[in-house]
Amino acid sequence: QVQLVQSGAEVKKPGASVKVSCKASGYTFTSYDINWVRQATGQGLEWMGWMNPNSGNTGYAQKFQGRVTMTRDTSISTAYMELSSLRSEDTAVYYCARDVPKYCSGGRCSRAYDYWGQGTLVTVSS
Amino acid sequence: DIQMTQSPSSLSASVGDRVTITCRASQSISSYLNWYQQKPGKAPKLLIYDASSLQSGVPSRFSGSRSRTDFTLTISSLQPEDFATYYCQQSYSTPPVFGQGTRLEIK
Numbered sequence: 001q002v003q004l005v006q007s008g009a010e011v012k013k014p015g016a017s018v019k020v021s022c023k024a025s026g027y028t029f030t031s032y033d034i035n036w037v038r039q040a041t042g043q044g045l046e047w048m049g050w051m052n053p054n055s056g057n058t059g060y061a062q063k064f065q066g067r068v069t070m071t072r073d074t075s076i077s078t079a080y081m082e083l084s085s086l087r088s089e090d091t092a093v094y095y096c097a098r099d100v101p102k103y104c105s106g107g108r109c110s111r112a113y114d115y116w117g118q119g120t121l122v123t124v125s126s
Numbered sequence: 127d128i129q130m131t132q133s134p135s136s137l138s139a140s141v142g143d144r145v146t147i148t149c150r151a152s153q154s155i156s157s158y159l160n161w162y163q164q165k166p167g168k169a170p171k172l173l174i175y176d177a178s179s180l181q182s183g184v185p186s187r188f189s190g191s192r193s194r195t196d197f198t199l200t201i202s203s204l205q206p207e208d209f210a211t212y213y214c215q216q217s218y219s220t221p222p223v224f225g226q227g228t229r230l231e232i233k
Contacts, residue, residue, distance in 0.1 A: 035222075037170075045162075045170065045213055045224040061221050095169055102175045110176050111217040112160045116169035 002026040004096050004117035011123045017084040020120045022096030029077035030054040033099040035113060036070065036081045038092040046092075050099060051079060086124045093119040128152050128216050132225035138233040143204045147228045149214035151195040158218035161190055161199045164227075165210045173212075174199065206232075 007021040022034060036048040049060035051070040058070045069082045079096055097113035104110075129152035139145050149159065157177035162170035172181045174190035177197055187202040201208055209232050214225040 044227045047221050047223065059220060102179070110158045112172050112175040114172050114181065119169055
């Protein structure tokens with residue numbers, strides 16, 4: 001069965017960096033993009049970016065440009081999200097999600113996140 | 127960026143009720159609209175994709191529809207396990223913005 005298993009909770013000081021991992025199993029890791037979404041306590045879902053595990057290509061939300069880096073290690077089917085220059089507002093649960101094409105027509109595909117990791121709480125506090 | 131506006135932000139209902147949640151896109155997104163359910167402390171779960179297609183394993187009491195830039199998630203007969211927060215998301219363009227969420231509570 002498809003699973004995305006994320007690394008454990010982290011506590012970081014302002015200005016530090018955090019690297020969250022997302023280990024995939026039950027499918028071919030390089031076949032589908034991985035997206036990262038975060039959620040501050042009591043708040044909604046915020047998209048951070050995507051990564052193609054096959055090519056390593058990435059795309060980031062403008063808000064996180066220059067602070068986020070998404071990478072992967074295909075030998076262990078694991079995706080990573082590193083966020084730098086942490087501030088208190090970055091305290092949130094970070095999710096990885098498998099991004100699959102659903103319906104394709106005319107070169108465009110609809111997409112959806114069909115499997116999610118369990119989430120990783122990152123707390124930024126001095 | 128495309129904006130997604132959900133309404134209501136919260137809703138109280140009883141088991142057995144029919145419930146409707148709406149999501150409006152700020153511009154045309156065709157049918158590139160997903161619905162997710164999230165329970166406290168859990169990751170979101172995909173319910174509906176392409177505005178009206180039911181994800182595998184999701185009960186048939188969930189349905190989705192589209193009228194131009196307005197999208198609706200309907201739960202035909204609420205079950206106790208349906209009390210959760212629901213999010214819409216557009217997949218038409220990057221960034222794939224989520225709505226702000228609708229919290230469905232027990233009356």
